[in-house]
Amino acid sequence: MPQEGSSPVPADAHSLPQEREQRIAKARKLAELGRAPYGRAFARTGTLAEVRAAFEPGRVVRVAGRLMTIRNMGKSVFADLRDGTDRFQVFASRQQMGEEPYDVFKLLDTGDHIGVEGELMLTRTGEQTVRVDKWTMLSKALLPLPEKWHGIKDPEARYRRRYLDLISNPEVRARFDLRSRIVRELRSFLWSRGYTEVETPMMQPAPGGALARPFETHYSALNASMYLRIAPELYLKRLLVGGYDRVFELNRNFRNEGLSKTHNPEFTMLEAYEAYSDMRGMMRLVQDMILHVARTVKPEGPLEFGSGDQRVDMAPPWREAAYRDLIVEKMGPDWYELDRARAGERAAALGLDIAPQMDLSEITHEVYEKAIEKTLMAPTFVTRLPREFVPLARTCEDDESVVDVYELVIQGKEISPGYSELNDPLDQRRRFEAQVGKERHRMDEDFLAALEQSMPPAGGMGLGVDRLVMILAGSEAIRDVILFPQLRQKPEAVPDAAAGTGER
């Protein structure tokens, strides 16, 4: 296995010509000395945080963690151990441990995992410390840690090797812990409201529930094309038909579209449906839910998130504004009397790109999306959207030209749409047929059959979980709230994967 000095070095070893070899040699040496470099379970007195909380000098404890720093003083060594909860200093001395175990201890490198048994003590400077009596090798690190002071900064390395980002940037770990809490609170809120969580297919024969390009895959056993879902909507509605009055799913959707600061091809979506409710009921639900989560994240003080011009005040009541009113507010009371040319000029004056083929309602929508929506910082329910932009939604009772929908905008981002769901199967069929012409989506006959079985009137809502986390965490990029964001594949894998195998 070891390469002869004269034989060519494996290509991937170039990246770490020396240190990795040294660490492998140390692992071998440890093994020779009877200390397996990769250990098994280690019974701990508790986590480092627990041991710190119950600190008592003289008490014997067993702790484990990753060695983060080592300060070698000759006949004694101070080192910092870290686990998922805390950092804790350990102190090893030749006098205490005996010559041989102490010398072996000095084979350790930063990055290694070890288990330690010994008495708790206070150093002269008052730092809580474990004095090592015995220690166990748990796992030898062959690769060095990122720079201890500056950490890892290169964005590409941070995303591709997120484990290093998590090790060296504590605020990153804190942000993902926050995400976990948010997700948990969303669930517990809905459970407390009597909702049942379900899981519906992610692989679907006919992707529906939204207008988006799907990912396509192939199911060999059936020799059939399948699609990763773009939304769970049509399955959740089947469950309304099946008698679930309150149902939600919190899981991944996939859309075959571009990457951006606010778009990842797989993203986490919450969808909830409530029988006998409507869009108004869902407005109340989503407001209560987001306020509940925000309060959990920030238990006291004003409900403000983000900073600078992205600062958001979530304090209720949240504004509700009809689409048309927002337009008039921005473009003047005569906007809807303008002809196409005048409207185009006025929109262009705002710096918008108005293409010649755009009609009045398209120009208006461009104004909404580019000049209005982005400026809505505080939570705003935009209602009564023009039906041509939400073709599958139910129209308002008092005005057939607008739909009974809300779109919740926070910090200029669409966070949550809500609907009074369509339950007329023949109407739904007509609208699907109109869509199938434009999009290449297949008609979901099975779903239409379910509707024909009678679906109760219902309110439905969606919530972009990643974006909610962005707002509550004060992150400006979706990649900062997704552990492993989608990146292009590199021709070569991350360094060292194949080193030593003799391949490549």
Add this chain to the structure above:
RNA sequence: GGACGCUUAGCUCAGCUGGUAGAGCAUCUGACUCUUAAUCAGAGGGUCGCGGGUUCGAAUCCCGCAGCGUCUACCA
């Protein structure tokens, strides 16, 4: 998808108008029994993203490619 920018040691970064590459941390050797970015002395480590071109000579200039970033486009 388009425009612009970046890519130098394991990590964080210098490197001028082209003259054969540096620092700190990490690593190795030595000293050191209360340190905490330990300290002190010494050493090793680089296909300068990849491929081509210009030139006596390229990390540096030119072209192509890749990855990443920013803005932009589609979308939640």
